[in-house]
Amino acid sequence: MKIDKRIILYLDNQMNDEERKSFEDELSKSSELSNQFQHYKNVLQSLKVNEQRFTNEDYFINLVPKFRETILVNKKSFKIKTAFALTAVASAAIVLLFFNPFQTSENNSADKIISTLNETEAVEILDYYSNGLSTINNEQLNGYSDSLFSDLIYSELNLEETDINWVVSAEEISIENIYSEIKPEEADIIYNEILNKKFF
Amino acid sequence: MSEDISDHDLVRAFLNGDETSFNKIINKYKNKIYWHARRMTGNHLDADEVVQEVLLVIYTKLKDFRFKSSLYTWIFRIVSTRSLNYLRKRSLRKVFSFDDPAADIVDGNEDIINDFEMKEKIQKIDKFLQKLPAKQREVFIMRNYDELSYEEISKLTGKSIGGLKANYFHGVNKILELMKDYENR
Numbered sequence A: 001m002k003i004d005k006r007i008i009l010y011l012d013n014q015m016n017d018e019e020r021k022s023f024e025d026e027l028s029k030s031s032e033l034s035n036q037f038q039h040y041k042n043v044l045q046s047l048k049v050n051e052q053r054f055t056n057e058d059y060f061i062n063l064v065p066k067f068r069e070t071i072l073v074n075k076k077s078f079k080i081k082t083a084f085a086l087t088a089v090a091s092a093a094i095v096l097l098f099f100n101p102f103q104t105s106e107n108n109s110a111d112k113i114i115s116t117l118n119e120t121e122a123v124e125i126l127d128y129y130s131n132g133l134s135t136i137n138n139e140q141l142n143g144y145s146d147s148l149f150s151d152l153i154y155s156e157l158n159l160e161e162t163d164i165n166w167v168v169s170a171e172e173i174s175i176e177n178i179y180s181e182i183k184p185e186e187a188d189i190i191y192n193e194i195l196n197k198k199f200f
Numbered sequence B: 001m002s003e004d005i006s007d008h009d010l011v012r013a014f015l016n017g018d019e020t021s022f023n024k025i026i027n028k029y030k031n032k033i034y035w036h037a038r039r040m041t042g043n044h045l046d047a048d049e050v051v052q053e054v055l056l057v058i059y060t061k062l063k064d065f066r067f068k069s070s071l072y073t074w075i076f077r078i079v080s081t082r083s084l085n086y087l088r089k090r091s092l093r094k095v096f097s098f099d100d101p102a103a104d105i106v107d108g109n110e111d112i113i114n115d116f117e118m119k120e121k122i123q124k125i126d127k128f129l130q131k132l133p134a135k136q137r138e139v140f141i142m143r144n145y146d147e148l149s150y151e152e153i154s155k156l157t158g159k160s161i162g163g164l165k166a167n168y169f170h171g172v173n174k175i176l177e178l179m180k181d182y183e184n185r
Helices: A005-011 A017-029 A031-047 A057-061 A063-098 A106-116 A119-130 A138-157 A161-171 A175-181 A184-196 B002-015 B019-041 B044-064 B071-096 B116-130 B134-144 B150-157 B161-184
Strands: none
Touching (some): A005 A017, A005 A031, A005 B161, A017 A031, A031 B161, A057 B019, A063 B019, B002 B044, B019 B044, B019 B071, B044 B071, B116 B134, B116 B161, B134 B150, B134 B161, B150 B161
16 A cells, blocks of 8 residues: 555645645544554654663763874874974985985086196196006017017918917017018008908 | 853853863764764764764864854754765765675674664664665654754755755655565565
C-alpha cells in the first residue's frame, strides 16, 4: 500500500486551514487512513530517541581536553617545522658564503691581479715563475733527439735489431755526423718527407 | 533571551583571553554539535572527526563573531557546513580509493552508546538516514531532531523555504518506505 502523501504534509504542518480541515474530516471517517496515519506517526516518533541517556559521558567530558591537546600538538609541530625551515635557510646561507658557486674562478682572480701590475712588475713575475720551467739541458736533449731520429731511420730502412746493433757499433753513427754529411737541399727533402709521413 | 546574553558574555570573556569561556561554550552545545554530525555522517568515528574540526573552527573564528545571529545559529551553521564538506570528502575518498571496499565498513564497536539495545537501534537509524541524499538528510535531521522551523533552516542553509519543504517531504517519504520494507522482512 502506498503512503498517503497528505499524512506527511499534515504531520509537518504544511497544509493550509482548508486542506487541514478536509484531511481531518476524512481521517475521522476512514479507519484505514486513520490506521495508516497512526502507524507513520509512530514510525517517525520512533526515530526520535533520547540518546543522551545512553551515551558514555566520558566522551563529552574529554571532548575539549582532546581538542586542546590537538591544538598543542599542532602548535608544537608548527614550531618544529619553523625551526627546521630556519635551520635549512641558515645552512644554505653558510654554504653559499663559504662555497659560493657563483664566485669568479681563481684564473679570473689572477687575471685581475695581473691587470693591476705595471709592465716591469709583470715581466719580473713572469721571469721568476719561468725559471723552473726549462729543466732539460742540451746534452739530455741531444741524446733524446738522437734516439728519436735513430728509431725513425731504422724503421724507415726496415732494419732488424741485429742490423741496428751492427750499424750502431760498426759505424758509430751519430746524428751530428749525418747532419754534417747532408747537403742543405737534401736536408730540406728529408725534412719535408718526415713532415708528410704518416707514422700512425 | 538570557541564553543569548550569557553567550554574549562568554564570547566577550573568551575574546578577552579567558580560555575557560571556550570550554563553557562547548559544554553548552556539545550534544547538539555531536548528534548533528553523527546523524549526518552515520557513525561515531566520522562524527568525532567532524566535531574536532568544528571545535577548531569555533576556536579560531570566534574573534570574527559579530552577534548578527545567535551563537547557537552561528555554531549550527559551522556544524552543518563541516558535516556536508566531510561527506563530500568521504565520497571522494571512496571514488578514488584503491583499497578494499570492505575496509570502509566502520567498526560498530567504536561507539559512545553504552546500552546494547539502544546502540543497535541508533545504528539502524544511522543506516536509514545514510540512504537519504545529503540535502534531504540535512533537512530531515534539522526538522525531526533539532526541531528547527523552516525559517530557521533557511537562515542556516541559505536555501528557499519551498525547496526545504520539498526536500523534507521526499526525505520523510523515503524513510517511511525504508521502515516499511524493514518491517516486512
